[in-house]
Amino acid sequence: MAANGGHTRAQYRLGQAYIVGRGVDAQPAWGMRWIGKAADAGHPDALFAMGVARSEGVGMPSDRDFAWIWMRRAELAGRPDATVIRRGIGDRIPTLQWHRVAKLVVMGVGETDADMEADSLYDAPTVRFVQFALRRLGFRPGQVDGVKGARTARTIARYRRDNDLPEDDAITPALLDRLRDALYGPDGVETRPAATS
Secondary structure, eight states, X not given: OTTTTTOHHHHHHHHHHHHHTSSSOOOHHXXXXXXXXXXXTTOHHHHHHHHHHHHHTSSSXXXXXXXXXXHHHHHHTTXXXXXXXXXXXXXXXXXXXXXXXXXXXXXXXXXXXXXXXXXSTTSHHHHXXXXXXXXXXXXXXXXXXXXXXXXXXXXHHHHHHHTTSOSSOOOOHHHHHHHHHXXXXXXXXXXXXXXXX
């Protein structure tokens, strides 16, 4: 309840529980959604966890540039240990365009546009989860960046059509449940069903 209410420490803790399977079935991608919510709100430990996840590919694809950005944000939020990790990733500005990196690091808006509503199902962590799940299921939504662009929207519509959901690009609780079930199965064990891309 606290996590759903926007309490960042609760979101971070719930995310950790899903990643390791503490009290719930282990669902790393769903856990990173919760950690992402706390990170987008500036929680230092969640920012650090996002950097580690992006570096090592935990619950989302490995991406050096985004790992660097999240670690830099963790540094700015007061996690001095993030400096060592960030330098291990690389001490240069990532290959992403400079203005985008500056926006992500300095403004702290995560991997999405600042005008996304934090409490909607279109927040960056939820979109990242959808993108990651679709990729794992064999679809091609584009980069796992938390931005619901045209390619991601088309892929959502295709997945919904193929799974007997209304054919639109809406992110709904039913879609999230369907993706979680497809990723983790009824017994909570991660699966990789085949899908047409």
